[in-house]
Amino acid sequence: MRPNIILLVALLVVSAGVLAAGCTLPSGNVTPPTAPPTGTETPSVTETTVAGTGTPAATATTAGTDVTTTTTTGVAGGGATTIDLTAENIAFDTSTITVPAGAxxxxxxxxxxxxxxxxxxxxxxxxxxxxxxVGDTITGPDTTTYTFTAPEEPGTYFFRCDVHPQQMTGDFIVQ
Ligand SMILES: [Cu+2]
Structure with missing residues (x-):
């Protein structure tokens, strides 16, 4: 039993060695050229991703600063009010927005x-x-924050999406 196993192992080792030797030359020639390009491409992709991430972050920070400044300045007029408005399927989720005068x-x-x-x-x-x-137009899916001062005069005004002036309209009520 043991001698047979040793023989088999020896044969396998020898066979593997011959196969490995036979494959060494082609493998060695193909591998080196492939490796350097791969290493070069990876850093390029990483740089592009970082650049893209940085731009939106900077924009968001700037917008947030503007909102804070404007709100602080206008508080003396008529207080502040916040409205959530969604546009979906070419329609606003409300047809009436009510705010305090001068808010x-x-x-x-x-x-x-x-x-x-x-x-x-x-x-x-x-x-x-x-x-x-008139707020800036954004293409969905996206969100933004608009700030402005409501009219001092109470009454029923008008709001809409300028891109879809027939489908997306409503009453802007100042009271
Ligand atoms: Cu629209």
Missing amino acids: EVTVNFNNMDDGTPHNFAVYTDSSAAEEIF
Whole structure:
């Protein structure tokens, strides 16, 4: 039994050695050229990812600073109010927004429509001839924060999405 096993092992070792020797030359030639390019590509991808991440972060910080400054300045007028507004399937999630007269209004706008631009804008009436506030358009899915001062005069004003002025409209009530 033992001699047979030793023979088998010896044969396997020898066979493996011959196979390995036979494969060594082709393998050795192919491996070195492949390795350097792979190592070079990996750092490039990493740099691109870092650059992309940095830009949005900087934008968000700037927007947050502006909001804080504006709110602080406007508090003396008529207090502050915050509204959550969502755009989905080319529609706002509300048709009426009510705010105190002269209030510093913060609108947390959520555009859920993938690839579709929306904004939020307030006008004196549905003719949209005289603007009170026009927010920047964002393409979903994305969120932004608008801040502006509500009119001092109570009444029913008009809000809409300028991109979809027929489908996305509502009453902007100041009281
Ligand atoms: Cu829209």
